[in-house]
Amino acid sequence: MLVKWGHRPVDFEVTLWEGLYDIPEEDTLIHLGDVCMGNDAMVHETIKNLRCQKILIRGNHDKKSVSWYLDHGWDFVMDGMHLEYMGETLLLTHRPMHPDMWRFTKNIHGHTHGNLHRAEEYINWYETDFHIDLSPELVGYKPQLLGSIIKQYARPKKNRESHKEVV
Secondary structure: EOOOOOOOOHHHHHHHHHHHHHOOOOOEEEOOOOOOOOOOOHHHHHHHHHOOEEEEEEEOOOOHHHHHEEEEEEEEEOEEEEEEOEEOOOOOEEOOOOHHHHHOEEEEOOOOOHHHOOOOHHHHOOOOOOOOOOHHHHOOOOOOOOHHHHOOOOOOOEOOOOOOOOO
16 A cells, blocks of 8 residues: 555655664764654654764755754754765765766765656666665665765776776
């Protein structure tokens, strides 16, 4: 059975929260935005109870002030983040970013919910070797480890002598 909005399974919130509560204290959650639509205070009070450090990259539905989010369970709040990890220069955002505008090797984002065929504003420049969509619908409503994501979406390395791909 699916819920009307987003064709999500009825129990998607249970799966999502179980995954969040399983994040170890020594790890960091980086949420790619649109934490909730509706009862913000209740959801964010629950987020306060997560043991890990919590970073929110705000999405188009996260309209409250930075101080509001900091007062309601988040350790850091920003509109985007870049970092070097496992040889990649990553841009983490809510919405996909145009690849020509950045010096990054990957853009990890949410927002599209796996519906790129309906996202006309992105379809002409979205590149599957640059963009990584971590919308909950595409990852089973479970947190993903950054190292696993990088390995899964790694570009094949070119052999300089033969110009063949090396795995």
